[in-house]
Amino acid sequence: MMKMMKPLLGLCWALVLVLVLVLTGRSSAQMPHRCRTPALLSGSMSVSAREGQDWVLAKYRYDAIGQRIRLWEFGQVQSKSFHADMLFLFREAVVYSIDYKNRTCQKNPLHTAFHPSHIPHNASLLSQVILGGSSAPGEGLLVNTWTGDVPATAGKYLATVTEFGCIPVSTLYYTPKTGWILTTYFNAVTGIEDPEQFFPPPFCAHADTKEEQLDFFSAFY
Structure with missing residues (x-):
């Protein structure tokens, strides 16, 4: 079970990292600006x-006010479904x-700080395009693409x-160790319907705490 948990935690952290990189807030209609996601x-x-060998479908809940992230996911990692x-309480x-x-929990120390989601300060605007069509209202979606580096991971x-x-x-x-990771987002809604989703269920009250302390890099790799 623990052998399976490490790649799962790694992929969960990949999801968390992607959230941190791309969930953003306000922008100008004339000139795109770096921005932040809504708090909820x-x-x-x-x-x-890994060129499609590993894949995940997930639902997420993001709470910048309480510094919490919840992920429900299923998929295939290293040829195993x-x-x-997972509930991250920063x-x-x-x-x-x-x-x-099975009404069980695993609890690990989380050795990382919460960073509100934003386009990083070193990001550069690559392009602004219309996805879909532009011949009539409602046919397309105006989007901005930003690019940048992550020196800590050579990414x-x-x-x-x-x-x-x-x-x-x-x-x-992209990082040299992970290769390319593609994430596509859909059905985004501002707000959280059920704040209880950010609380561990009662049967987690006596969860065994594992000694392995996790930060982003140890979980991801």
């Missing part, structure tokens, strides 16, 4: 890595892996967000 956001995403339910510095079927990214509302559309993220 719900939606879904698909993730593909999986389901995962203020408490813990991450829960929740199994409702780089392309992040595409909508011009109005700065809703994430897609992200390409």
Whole structure:
């Protein structure tokens, strides 16, 4: 089980990283600006890595006010299918892996700070285009694509967000160790319907705490 959890935690952290890179807020109608996501956001995403050999479909809940992220996902990693339910509580510095079927939890120390989602300060505007058509209202979507580097991982990214509302559309993220990771976002809604989703279920109260302390790099790799 622990052998399976490490790649799952890594892919979850990939999702978290992508959220941090591309969820954004306000922008100008005339000149695109780097921006931030709404403080509360719900939606879904698909993730593909290793040329499609690894893939994930996930729902996410993002709370910048409480510094919390919830992920429900299923997919295939290293040729093995999986389901995962993970709750990241940055203020408490813990991450829960929740199994409702067996009513069990795994709890790990979370050794990383919460960073509100934004287009990084070193990002450069690559292009502004219309996805779809432009011959009639409602046929297309005006989007901005930003590019930049992540020196800590020798990585780089392309992040595409909508011009109005700065809703994430897609992200390409690359590091020498992971290769290209493609994330596509859909069904985004501002706000959180059920704040209880950010609280661990009662059966997690006595979860065993694993000694392995996780930060982004140890979980991801």
